[in-house]
Amino acid sequence: MPQNKHIDYSVLELAVVGQDIPHNKVFENSVELARTAEDLGYKRFWLAEHHNMVSIASSATTVLISHIASKTNKIRVGSGGIMLPNHSPLIVAEQFGTLGSLYPGRIDMGLGRAPGTDQVTAHAIRSDRMNSVFKFPHEIEEIQGYFNNQLPSKKVRATVAEGVSVPIFVLGSSTDSAHVAAEKGLPYVFASHFAPAQLFQAMEIYYREFQPSKYLDEPYSIAGINVIAADTTEEAERISTSSLKMMLGVMTGNLDYLQRPEEMTPELRQIRENPALQRMLKYAFVGDREKVKNQTIDFLRETGVDEIIVASHIYHQEDRIKSFRIFADIMKELNGST
Template sequence: MSKKRNIDYSVLELAVVGQDIPHHTVFENSVEMARTAESLGYKRFWLAEHHNMVSIASSATTVLMSHIASKTDKIRIGSGGIMLPNHSPLIVAEQFGTLGSLYPNRIDMGLGRAPGTDQVTAHAIRSDRMNSVFKFPHEIDEIQRYFKNENGSTKVRATVAEGVEVPMYVLGSSTDSAHVAAAKGLPYVFASHFAPAQLFQAMEIYYREFQPSEYLDEPYSIAGINVIAADSQEEADKISTSSLKMMLGVMTGNLDYLQRPVEMTPDLIQLRDNPSLQRMLQYSFVGDKQLVKEKTVDFLKQTGVNEVIVASHIYHQEDRLRSARIFSEVMQEINAA
């Protein structure tokens, strides 16, 4: 009889900026979160790339990765992800090659092709980025080539990357990247925490089309979920009001700092139950330990993913750390069952 497969669990960090919380405190909180996640058995701590958003401070993603890696010991630090069309493949290879040498066997490279911002800002980052969007599969190949020792005889090299071990992951929020990840035999990460609509279709494509590669013998999938766990349902609902207001800002284009939580009012309940927001937050698990566990078990049964990566937009740091502890208990119980 084969041994039961454990489900790994990880953190997706956006270095969310709360109202009246300065950036240096935000970064200190990210470090504390990473250390706590490490002590609780989380596998990875990934940082997302976003730009021109007052509520998100993970814009210089590799800089923050290096800082957090230096403050932790064993948890894997990665990008969830680097938005490749914003960058030169050579520079990405040099940055991650450097990180891989500084922190051996601890760095992950997650690559996506969305801008991570609005179109005006995307143009300011790189005016020719749309050419890169269409070349996304080719640029993945280019980065992989820079990491090979065999690249030493070519005219353009990322010497700090050659021979360095940095696993690559393809990120997606639609079916497009599922084809890319499958064809290249790479792990696939789906952003179901904010774009759940095509989760099952994308995963079906990935598993059906997967081609074994030198990087991966069989498919490996990760899916994103939002978790706000507390000691009671009432407390979790109150904490979640910060996230509700943040998501409303995303939907309406009225972005603001993460707000302090308030009591759940009829207006906020109406917002929470809005069909558009419900669709976006289909995989948001807000509640006490038992409810979060039930929803997580159901999600894992439905998707069959190898790993979940958790986003938690929570204003108070102590509430965020408590949520992480509760979810760690949930996953340990699920894996032990």
């Protein structure tokens, strides 16, 4: 069932750390996934900034972006995202300007305003970050200015960014950033893979308020989903127990390494039916190819987004690679290029 429009599909990578898996192996797995995604037609490979979480190793986000870009050839690599209140706009511009020169035409800059961690850690990163949260729209403009400025008279410059092409994406998990993306005429990315509650309201705001800019003539939207696909739904559910326990840990504040999968027990099924967890995992597509395909079709029909970005928290690398292969096959079919 081909779509009315071509839908690009991308990867959101958190470099999730599994129990008994060292960080160097986690990073090797990320490289393997990026290379596989490139071969399978995924458009982007984005890394998310998180801090003080034992299960996530993408904290030095720009370092990993550079590493992944150096190990691939054409897939776009970027941030999903950089949590701007944690950083100086000047430093962000310098880092991404450098990346844009090292890997021309391949770097994306996704910017969000959440801390990507708990409040205590956020304060340790940048004690004045709350002031920066309120200045989020202005700090995006600062970054744009560093990239656009080529006037030697300006006192503070990011010379490595000037004239470099690195598109900016505004990230959000509520309606706030929808207004920002629309006003600035930038592409908008919604974190529906873990915070779906305001997805439709945020998208409605973005499309209604969008102002064309030199960056975009028309609105461009991306939404996140979780996918765990396998040969059978039973196998996918077994694999998903790792992710289920990880999400439960996030909800309860009992963070731990990604655990090995186990059989889907009645107790785990009961946990999965918890209303709060159900709300968080509304767009977690777990099943065989046909089931995930139908869920994806429904999601695209309901949201009308231009692109899907996929997260997959799977313990065994071979299962993760297979899941992304199955999803790529689904998207190629839906796009009419089987």
